Amino acid sequence: MAEKEKLRIDKYLWAIRIFKTRSLAADACNSGKVKSKGINVKPAKTVALGDQYEIKTEHKKWIIEVTSLLHNRMKYEDAIKHYVDLSPKETVDKTQSSAFVFNTGKRQSKQGRPTKKEKRKLDDLMTEW
Numbered sequence: 001m002a003e004k005e006k007l008r009i010d011k012y013l014w015a016i017r018i019f020k021t022r023s024l025a026a027d028a029c030n031s032g033k034v035k036s037k038g039i040n041v042k043p044a045k046t047v048a049l050g051d052q053y054e055i056k057t058e059h060k061k062w063i064i065e066v067t068s069l070l071h072n073r074m075k076y077e078d079a080i081k082h083y084v085d086l087s088p089k090e091t092v093d094k095t096q097s098s099a100f101v102f103n104t105g106k107r108q109s110k111q112g113r114p115t116k117k118e119k120r121k122l123d124d125l126m127t128e129w
Helices: 009-015 022-030 076-082 089-102 116-128
Strands: 034-036 052-056 061-066 083-085
Touching (some): 022 034
Antiparallel strands (some): 034 052, 052 061, 061 083
16 A cells, blocks of 8 residues: 555554554544644544654553554564654653563462461351351
């Protein structure tokens, strides 16, 4: 496809893999999490080369500049070539470390499900009431 064709912002954010689905990208636009020059962007806004966008996701605040248009979703290694990440370094480090801690899927030690002994104590406590 030629780069002069129109491309919606929700489709572009999905194609460069900032959002997992296009509907999540559209919801982010509708809820004010995608801005251009401080102004909220609607999902149908067309993307142009050189545009800068501020995007708030669950784990990171992005500031990106469009370098080329991408109409279809590609591998991450190919998708990152279509934008420049201008996010401040300190913001990236804080959010990546916290996202790593909270999204590992492992419980912290000495927390979680009670042992059999602890369960018996809880049952005895509940029957006393």
